[in-house]
Amino acid sequence: MAVRAMVLLGAPGAGKGTMAEVVKAAMPVTHIATGDMLRDEIRAASALGQEADGYMRQGRLVPDDLIVRMVMRRVDQGAPDARYMFDGFPRTRPQADLLDRHFQERGAQLALVVLLEVTRDICLDRLTGRRVCRKCGANFHVRNIPPLVAGVCDQCGGELYQRPDDMPETIERRLEVFKEQTAGLIDYYSDKGLLVRVDSSRHRDETVPDLMQAIADRHF
Numbered sequence: 001m002a003v004r005a006m007v008l009l010g011a012p013g014a015g016k017g018t019m020a021e022v023v024k025a026a027m028p029v030t031h032i033a034t035g036d037m038l039r040d041e042i043r044a045a046s047a048l049g050q051e052a053d054g055y056m057r058q059g060r061l062v063p064d065d066l067i068v069r070m071v072m073r074r075v076d077q078g079a080p081d082a083r084y085m086f087d088g089f090p091r092t093r094p095q096a097d098l099l100d101r102h103f104q105e106r107g108a109q110l111a112l113v114v115l116l117e118v119t120r121d122i123c124l125d126r127l128t129g130r131r132v133c134r135k136c137g138a139n140f141h142v143r144n145i146p147p148l149v150a151g152v153c154d155q156c157g158g159e160l161y162q163r164p165d166d167m168p169e170t171i172e173r174r175l176e177v178f179k180e181q182t183a184g185l186i187d188y189y190s191d192k193g194l195l196v197r198v199d200s201s202r203h204r205d206e207t208v209p210d211l212m213q214a215i216a217d218r219h220f
């Protein structure tokens with residue numbers, strides 16, 4: 001068995017992180033979330049973290065070469081038959097091209113790209129209300145998925161915080177960046193026959209069966 005991968009594609013607030021948690025709980029898959037990896041690097045004050053921090057605070061994308069190197073290092077360290085779920089990667093055409101090339105060289109296969117479709121209003125609402133656990137990274141929403149105790153993670157008791165890039169001005173920029181730099185990947189993967197569209201504007205309980213069906217259909 002060769003390495004296989006799937007991609008979760010969608011605007012900020014589309015529900016990539018939430019759906020990734022569901023998939024992870026249902027099957028053995030290695031979750032590679034580039035945003036989480038970068039936030040870990042920032043916390044560790046590594047050279048990469050220091051470079052990424054400024055871009056992230058402004059809602060801009062971190063340069064392609066840094067991202068691709070970080071992801072491929074992780075993939076190359078994994079088992080030769082591992083299954084990966086990319087979340088928030090690729091985000092630009094050069095990233096997609098480099099991923100293709102890397103996978104081709106290693107005989108790895110991209111099995112499907114799930115596009116989580118949402119309206120702009122829903123993205124805005126989800127991002128402004130999002131709260132994240134500092135310790136375990138679990139996601140909450142002040143109204144839609146409130147924690148049992150305000151400000152405290154249900155899962156590990158960690159402190160909930162608002163990501164600096166979830167402030168209204170930065171959210172606008174991130175949605176623009178998605179339109180300008182990432183949305184082109186929809187046609188790119190659709191032309192390759194890899195794209196599956198899932199309506200992610202619904203409640204998660206309605207979205208999950210469609211997502212799991214898409215994964216099963218593609219024998220991921």
Ligand code: AMP
Pocket residue numbers: 012034035036038055056057059060061062063064067087088089090091092095165174
């Ligand atoms: P996320 O957690 O996926 O919303 O990502 C948060 C931020 O990390 C983004 O706004 C970018 O600044 C940066 N980032 C995450 N993934 C990528 C990527 N594939 N390419 C460039 N920047 C990224």
